[in-house]
Amino acid sequence: MRLVIARCSVDYEGRLKAHLPEATRLLMVKADGSVLIHSDGGSYKPLNWMSPPATLRVLHEGLDDGVIEQWVVQSAKTDDRLLINVLENFHDTAHDLGVDPGLIKDGVEADLQRLLADQIETLGSGFSLIRREYFTAIGPVDILARDANGTTVAIELKRRGDIDGVEQLTRYLELLNRDPLLAPVRGIFAAQQIKPQARVLATDRGIDCVTLDYDAMRGVDDSASRLF
Amino acid sequence: MRLVIARCSVDYEGRLKAHLPEATRLLMVKADGSVLIHSDGGSYKPLNWMSPPATLRVLHEGLDDGVIEQWVVQSAKTDDRLLINVLENFHDTAHDLGVDPGLIKDGVEADLQRLLADQIETLGSGFSLIRREYFTAIGPVDILARDANGTTVAIELKRRGDIDGVEQLTRYLELLNRDPLLAPVRGIFAAQQIKPQARVLATDRGIDCVTLDYDAMRGVDDSASRLF
DNA sequence: ATGTCGATTTCGTGC
DNA sequence: GCACGAAGTCGACAT
Structure with a gap:
């Protein structure tokens, strides 16, 4: 799992179109290529995301003014796409979590x-x-x-x-x-x-x-x- | 926003009961006290979580063998509670994100x-x-x-x-x-x-x-x- | 505050 | 794999 704190803007195009203006957010990249974009509030639902399976490609050239790099997150099964323009990178770490044993529920x-x-x-x-x-x-x-x-x-x-x-x-x-x-x-x-x-x-x-x-x-x- | 990578086990008691066995996961603590527990896969839904508003209390004493600290996440409005037993802490950082301008949608x-x-x-x-x-x-x-x-x-x-x-x-x-x-x-x-x-x-x-x-x-x- | 309804819903289960 | 119902659903909007 890769954790990035960055100032960024985001565009999603898939079943609908959506746009996130410039702000500082958490970008979470999971092992299956899925990406979650979280703000510092709200509930468990991210501001925007890409469901797995997906692939992340990072571009460094031909970008708009002030954009350090552009992340292109492409769904492997549909033509859903997430474009993340990174303007400033404050934190970038990767962690090996392994497979999770999963949740056990009772009372449903x-x-x-x-x-x-x-x-x-x-x-x-x-x-x-x-x-x-x-x-x-x-x-x-x-x-x-x-x-x-x-x-x-x-x-x-x-x-x-x-x-x-x-x-x-x-x-x-x-x-x-x-x-x-x-x-x-x-x-x-x-x-x-x-x-x-x-x-x-x-x-x-x-x-x-x-x-x-x-x-x-x-x-x-x-x-x-x-x-x- | 605080990001912790830790080996942990989790128990939730509220509208239902749920248990997460020991594994390494991401613990995300948001500014409103909400907590999200993510594995390195699945979709945007966390394995377990606490919705805001909530308060996080960290205990260091009277814990089971091998437990470094216990997080008690208590919902401010209901009696929902999340207990996180931290066994090993691999990463712990805090970040100031500010308020997010929010998502603009089209196609609903x-x-x-x-x-x-x-x-x-x-x-x-x-x-x-x-x-x-x-x-x-x-x-x-x-x-x-x-x-x-x-x-x-x-x-x-x-x-x-x-x-x-x-x-x-x-x-x-x-x-x-x-x-x-x-x-x-x-x-x-x-x-x-x-x-x-x-x-x-x-x-x-x-x-x-x-x-x-x-x-x-x-x-x-x-x-x-x-x-x- | 409360109820109703949509959602890039996600998740499990049965066939 | 598909279809359907439940969810600790979440969130937005109207009353």
Whole structure:
């Protein structure tokens, strides 16, 4: 990885065009040829960048007045291109980092779904699982179950429940209820947190809302699938 | 901005839990207290990070064996926390970057909309523009036009057409068709790329799909509205 | 402050 | 490899 602190201007041309006026920034060049241009603020997204795979070529001649060198970062797969005009170079170091073992995550929607499928009675006594990821023409229903009365239940699962999730579940219910083998199908919107507007919309459409306690569910599930 | 190259392990606890095993990485500390942890590959997204505003505290005592120092990065607004155990420090520099003037863009959905409005006959001969951003009670219709038969057409425009866009257009059509001065109103879903599931849903609802070629449209449009 | 929507999204997963 | 959905999404803009 090469780290350069430089006063520079940047032009990107690819799926769109973009321009960065002259300022001092960090230029990060990774081993795969990708380049990230960071300012000293904002979040993790760079001001501009080139995704890998890419190649960096440095030009020293035929440049505009005041430009020390021009970096041409060319994507290897598309014709996206990044032009960096370097006006002043304050820092330039290279470091050998090696390959990273990568991130281990816990607590995303997939974990919630697995836990809820294992503990489907959380939703009510007599509930039984039909299957996870029940595929339809318009996408997969997170969980399909049967309640104590034998009625089919479509469950939409979110970490954070907002209106989009209710819309999604509504579409599934509309489609599933056209299937005489399944109909009538009721819906349950389950999330760690459900926003008031989403709850109102769901209730209005006859969809039940359930708030899930991830920590409690993980506590019940005594399998040895622990991170730490 | 402070740049550190260090062998480290990282634990994040906040909206989820995540862990990075020991490896050599770049630790970037920005002026607003945000921290980015980058490996020498991948795209612009860091392996792990803390969004601003945040504060960095460095501990030197009571650490595990082999740990030189522990960084505690605490979000100022939430209880999200990042723990970085530094095992070896290879590089540590600080740089004054100043405030960045920011990015100037061209070629996003707004530009597509302007182009399509100018070249409304792309959608069919005899088409004429009524107006862009036709405001309704539930939001603006991207483009309202009239086809060769004089029928009103509501056009929803996306760079990438997925199901959400079809839902949006459906709501507009429902509303517009209640207006006797406009009804009947047909819909066109126009995008640079339309996903199969979105196409299925649109077709099912009697909405036409059109794929747009932005480069061709930009070529036809000979106006001098260029950035550079 | 809050909600909504686009993005050069990136990232994982299933087929 | 392609397509789709989630994200600790981020960011911009309107209310």
